[in-house]
Amino acid sequence: MNKRILNVHGVSAVYDKVKALHGVSIHVNEGEIVAILGANGAGKTTLLNAISGIVPAAGGEISLGGTPIRGLKPWQLSAHGLIHVPEGREIFPAMSVEDNLRVVDASGNGPDFTVQSVLEMFPRLRERFDQTAGNLSGGEQQMLAIGRGLMARPRLILFDEPSLGLSPLISRHVLATIASLRSQGVSCLLVEQNMRAALKIADRAYVLRVGRVVREGDATDIAQDPDIGEAYLGS
Numbered sequence: 061m062n063k064r065i066l067n068v069h070g071v072s073a074v075y076d077k078v079k080a081l082h083g084v085s086i087h088v089n090e091g092e093i094v095a096i097l098g099a100n101g102a103g104k105t106t107l108l109n110a111i112s113g114i115v116p117a118a119g120g121e122i123s124l125g126g127t128p129i130r131g132l133k134p135w136q137l138s139a140h141g142l143i144h145v146p147e148g149r150e151i152f153p154a155m156s157v158e159d160n161l162r163v164v165d166a167s168g169n170g171p172d173f174t175v176q177s178v179l180e181m182f183p184r185l186r187e188r189f190d191q192t193a194g195n196l197s198g199g200e201q202q203m204l205a206i207g208r209g210l211m212a213r214p215r216l217i218l219f220d221e222p223s224l225g226l227s228p229l230i231s232r233h234v235l236a237t238i239a240s241l242r243s244q245g246v247s248c249l250l251v252e253q254n255m256r257a258a259l260k261i262a263d264r265a266y267v268l269r270v271g272r273v274v275r276e277g278d279a280t281d282i283a284q285d286p287d288i289g290e291a292y293l294g295s
């Protein structure tokens with residue numbers, strides 16, 4: 061049987077009067093890439109934020125490698141091997157590429173990534189090594205955000221819209237790199253606006269609609285489902 065790295069069971073989340081998640085259950089097996097699909101406002105970002113402790117989960121259980129993590133804060137979760145690369149990328153714009161990578165607390169319990177291995181993964185960052193991160197292109201900043209995430213030695217990375225605003229070529233490079241993490245012992249939960257690209261690299265996927273899981277299955281089955289565009293767009 062597959063070993064679960066992440067188990068989310070019956071999780072809800074509420075903003076003031078808006079209930080954004082209604083008892084959502086998903087899981088990620090070790091070595092898997094799992095995509096979360098859904099229309100704008102379906103609750104995808106809220107789900108990632110509830111897992112990583114950015115918004116409180118109003119109920120349910122969340123465990124990482126069998127350890128309960130619901131209620132832990134993001135900085136506590138990196139020591140458990142969970143890293144969130146949010147949509148805003150959250151690099152330090154005034155610091156150099158090198159310093160952005162070296163400042164990371166490598167406290168996780170996953171594979172041992174180094175500055176060297178990150179630069180091998182993203183040769184572009186080697187060319188920009190001494191430059192201020194705020195001056196990088198959007199694609200380079202996304203590469204740096206992923207590199208920073210890896211430096212923390214995660215076992216699981218949550219990616220929120222990693223290809224947002226990137227050119228098709230750079231998007232493909234970023235998503236291919238995410239796909240390659242699987243073989244390096246890092247599992248991924250991926251929210252991606254480009255549904256087709258996400259399903260190409262994912263093993264399984266869940267479709268959210270108005271805060272509920274309405275479909276789950278193998279990525280290839282979901283990609284071939286003629287109704288999935290409608291389900292995805294929520295129209």
Ligand SMILES: Nc1ncnc2c1ncn2[C@@H]1O[C@H](COP(=O)(O)OP(=O)(O)OP(=O)(O)O)[C@@H](O)[C@H]1O
Pocket residue numbers: 075076078079080098099100101102103104105106107
């Ligand atoms: N900070 C907030 N305060 C109040 N309501 C919020 C907040 N963030 C999200 N919501 C609401 O929660 C619901 C889910 O939003 P969420 O951003 O998680 O969806 P999403 O699927 O990630 O959408 P998008 O693709 O547009 O980012 C929406 O109804 C949204 O308006």
